[in-house]
Amino acid sequence: MATLGAGPVDDGARDGQLTFPDAAYFIAASRLRPGLDGGYTVATLQRAMHLEQVAGVIPTLLTFDPAPMEGVLEGFRGLGLATERTRIRNLFEELRERPELVRDAVLHPFTEPADADPAPWTDVVAHDGTVVLRLPFIRQVDWFRVPAPLPVLAADGGVLGALHGFGELYRLWVDAVVAEVAPRDAVVVSEAKQVGELLVGGPRDYTLVHTVHNAHTRPPHAWDSEMDPLWSGWFDVIDRFDGVVWLTRAQRADVVRRFGEHEGWAVIPHPAQPAAAPPDAASRDPFRAVMIARLVEQKRVEDAVRAWPAVLAAEPRARLEVFGEGPLRGELEELIAELGVGHAVTLRGYVPRASDELATAGLLVVSSRHEGWPLSITEALSGGCPVVSYDVPYGPAEMIQAGVDGELVAAGDVEGLAAAVGRVLGRPDRIAAYSDAALAWARAHGPERAMAATSELLVTAIERSRRRRLS
Structure with missing residues (x-):
């Protein structure tokens, strides 16, 4: 039985439990903070829990966020996202505890950039009060690609040298983390594009697999649309990964059409988590729809708000509650007032366990511009809540069975969205039928299915990694 990281084998493993390749496993994420980064954070933590609960292995997560980590793990446990x-191990926490990680490294000579700002640095301070490392402030969205020198300081404050970017x-x-488990094989599953792109940029003694969490193009997100510049560099090095996980068949097909077929790719959606005790149909309010979405451009919450006057015309008792926070709150409040739907549309703000609202809602509404594999839809179907969603890249069309457990609407069609909501809200019999079908879908797409596919991918990825290191 394999373990994740250096963690122990679960002695309580169930009979017939899935066995992963014998290796030490790590999950690398940019940052993991309760309440931040929406479905990405939840999906990453759930992957670690599924590996523990389904495969009987103990996860170690690696993060690269310089903010203090105090209370993070406890926060996730309180949300049911960690055991x-x-x-969780953090790069900067370990630098503060063990400054020798960089002070003893092979460094490059450091020269202060001639065009440097007067105060371009953020200091990483060790627990003994000495500055270990200075981080440059880089004013561009792809800051992680800039090979700016990172000066490393001795305990006396002198510059020992620099790291290149x-x-x-x-x-x-x-x-260094992987070396702790040598000579065992090690597998790093990268969950963030910048982390994967940086790790793949040099020689390594471990297997590197990357998960793609979101659309890689700009609107309209067709197969040949302009590339998102934050993804373009990642695609330049895609052949260096030992495996790539796509969440949908559609995104994989679009990438193959554009870049050609590649060895070591697999489609493994985030699994559903079927409710052990699904809510009784009578507990659902047939007039209440919810959205679980950050108030940002990608989520296009304004379309749901614009649809609501037509929804109310057909069903005056219909209500929409939006759970999430973001920079567009002010604009949405103005739109709600302008349309005169303040009595029926409410912005609830951030609620830590917003998914619990799906147990009593008659419907989940999704009006995003693009997705990767929408967590809110997975959570809704897992609890038997019907879904009305725009058919956008990527995910909804591979999750929702139109006319069976929800409705799909052409992207951006506000009138169609209102009509689809009207076909569900206020109709208890349809809600109950859709709910039963949603639960059936969730049971067929649970963690066991995803973990079995992951195990198959890892077998081939580890073998590919071994061949690469021998060549």
Whole structure:
């Protein structure tokens, strides 16, 4: 039985439990913070829990966020997203505890950039009060690609040398973590594009698999649409990964059409988590729809608001409650007032366990511009809540069975969205039928299915990694 990271084998493993390849496993994420980054954070934590609960292995998560980590793991446990065995290691926390990680490294000569700002640095301070490392402030969205020098300081404040960019820093730490479990095979599953792109940029003694969480193009997100610049560099190095996980068949097909077929790719959606005791149909309010979405451009909450006057014309008792926070709150409040739907549309703000609202809702509404594999839809179907969603790249069309457990609407069609909501809200019999079908879908797409596919991918990825290191 394999373990994740350096964690122990679960002695309580169930008979017939799925067995993963014998290796030490790590899950690498940019940052993991309760309440931040929406479905990405939840999906990453759930992957670690599924590996523990389905495969009987203990996860170690690696994060690269310089903010203090105090209370993070406890926060996730309070949300049901981590167990007592879950472990999170953080690059900067370990630099503060063990400054020798960089002070003893092979460094490059450091020269202060001639065009440097007067105060371009953020200091990483060790627990003994000495500055270990200085991080440059880089004013561009792809900051992680800039090979700016990162000066390393001795305990006396003198400059020992520099690392070449964040890539060299990330690789140095991950190499050190992996070395702790040698000579065992190690597998790193990267969940963030910048982390994967940086780790793949140098030699490594471990297997590297990357999960793609979101659309890789700009609107209208067709197969040949302009590339998102934050993804373009990742695709330049895609052949260096030992495996890639796509969440949908559609995104994989679009990428193959554009870049050609590649070895080591698999489609493994985030699994559903079927409710052990699904809510009784009588507990659902047939007039209440909910959205669980950050108030940002991608989620296009304004379309749901614009649809509501037509929904109310057909069903005056219909209500929409939006759970989420973001920079567009002011604009949405103005739109709600302008349309005169304040009595029926409510912005609830951020609620830590917003998914619990799906147990009593008659409907989930999704009006995003693009997705990867919408967590809110997975959570809704897992609890038997019907869904009305725009048919956008990627995910909804591979999750919702139109006319069976929900409705699909052409992207951006506000009138169609209102009509689809009207076909469900206020109709208890249809809600009950859709709910039963949603639960059936969830039971067929649970964690066991995803973990079995992951195990198959890892077998081939580890073998590919071994061949790469021998070549």
